[in-house]
Amino acid sequence: MKATVVRSTGSWYRIRKDDGSSCDARIRGKFRLDGLNTTNPIAVGDRVECNNDEEGHEVITGIEPRRNYIIRRSNNLSRQRQILAANLDRAILLITLAAPATSTGFIDRFLLTCEAYHVPALLLINKCDLLEGAEAEVEAFADMYRRIGYPVMLISALHEEGLEPLQALLRGKTTLLSGHSGAGKSTLINRLIPGLDLKTGAISAQHQKGKHTTTFAEMHFLDDPEGGAIIDTPGIRDLGVVDLEAREIGHYFVEFRPLLNQCRFHNCRHLNEPGCAVLAAVESGTVSAERYYNYLSILHNEDVFR
């Protein structure tokens, strides 16, 4: 029977079969797909074939080709890679502009990752109830991303404001939800899937940080006739691209893309090269200086992505 992987710990997997039942399963055989060398051969979102073995245990025996996937490093120090999730229709970054503000550096790294893995990205500003009186700043922030093509939506998960347009986007789709601890991911998922009752609040976030345990993404299904699922990434701080060449980074800053073949040098890094079209666009204000600085910071930390 076919099933979807909803949780993957590396040694066993939680799967939901297409008949709606859920169970734990192990894998048998080799699963080295796409030539990827990762710690987990099967990830949340994977579509698999499962069977009962002689002892009545559920075994994953096959996997369907992935439409896409996001890979990250297992942790900051390790070179090992982990498939965070597969077969995504969209990735949402839940951010806050207050209490505390998510940095654009973090946001731009997330967007870079989504571009590198061909997953459409959306920025979701939470805690809008705390932003009264700051409408102009919120608008300027949203505009910086909207004008380069990223949708930006505003909600208050706590007060259930702005959720309908979001629900329309989630319906029938598989969506990765990412964001700093404390941004409100669990609060939002609880609103979207009543009865789920994920733990929320600063205490649980702190608790998670203290434990230093490996955390795993988990898929939660929407209660909707059209289907759809959210992949929660609790405790995952950064998606983090792996194996990115320095000259690829500019390509994944979407607003740089149309400028790249206008730079005088084909291997231009857009640092200080003469005839650089990106630098000219930053100077004229067509490209946001903030985005450009974040590009530089990513470029100079390029080993972070290796």
Ligand SMILES: Nc1nc2c(ncn2[C@@H]2O[C@H](COP(=O)(O)OP(=O)(O)O)[C@@H](O)[C@H]2O)c(=O)[nH]1
């Ligand atoms: N003011 C306000 N607080 C919120 C909102 N959404 C979540 N919070 C609070 O932010 C804190 C962290 O939320 P939580 O869902 O645990 O964040 P997570 O770590 O991303 O899962 C909790 O105290 C929530 O009550 C919101 O829309 N407005």
Ligand SMILES: [Mg+2]
């Ligand atoms: Mg949480």
Ligand SMILES: [Zn+2]
């Ligand atoms: Zn250039």
